[in-house]
Amino acid sequence: MEAVSQQIPLEHFLVLSAILFSIGVYGVLTRRNAVLILMSVELMLNAASINMVAFAAYTSPEAFTGIIFAIFIITIAAAEVGLGLAIILRIFRNRGTANVDEVDTLKW
Amino acid sequence: MTVAQLIFYLIAALAVGGALGVVLVRNTVYAALFLILALLAVAGVYILLASEFLALVQILIYAGAITVLLLFALMLTRAGDLPETMVGAQWPFAGVASLTLMGLLIATVATSDWPGDADGTITRIPFEQVGEALFRQWAVPFEIASVVLLIALIGAIVLARDDDPEAEESE
Secondary structure, three states: OOEEEOOOOHHHHHHHHHHHHHHHHHHHHHOOEHHHHHHHHHHHHHHHHHHHHHHHHHHOOOHHHHHHHHHHHHHHHHHHHHHHHHHHHHHHHHHHHOOOOOOOOOOO | OHHHHHHHHHHHHHHHHHHHHHHHOOOHHHHHHHHHHHHHHHHHHHHHHHOHHHHHHHHHHHHHHHHHHHHHHHHOOOOOOOOOOOOOHHHHHHHHHHHHHHHHHHHHHHHHOHHHHHHOOOOEHOOOOOOOOOOOOOHHHHHHHHHHHHHHHHHHHHHOOOHHHHHHHOO
């Protein structure tokens, strides 16, 4: 294992991850199209992934759990996007809209 | 400021700009393109963290396959045609909530004692070791991930197929 860089402190990556996660949270809460909400969820997953890989590279390179975690995050995100989009397509076929405000038959 | 820090700020600006574009623009296809920009910038962050293979996987799967899938879904749900409210009425509260969350996270990051603080050295992990570890220590999550992908594939096919020909075929 070789040392690569000594110039970027760890906190820079963590702050970037926090900013991306907060932007993703704003997107999930604000957007009304279901596919756009999925995109914001992808942003949050990527932010968590940056966190994992940063910790693996900086603090525990011998047991690189962070990189393994990032690989699994990418895998599960791919599965989730596929299934989520299938559900959205089905909802669009049944209701004619992908707007989450108009899919409210379960509301009281 | 060293070159590495400059490159990091550039890539971070691209990532944050892409993310802001995803959550703020009015056009849905533009939001998907901004997502591609954000995901490519995250791949750049992985390269800065000395895991180039993970950056390539990110580009292939995230910026490649997942965004194409999202664009297909946008096309099939007529996201460009149907008039709809792009932003819900609760956006001030959402803005306050996300800003509070960001403040909390950044405060935690800034006031905590991280173990990698002393020298700030990034260690490159040779990916042959990661590959070996995936099949040895992490074999069980690996197999479970493949089962999850299989279930997602079957589920997506079952959910998204047409029902009408089935009504004639089933006896």
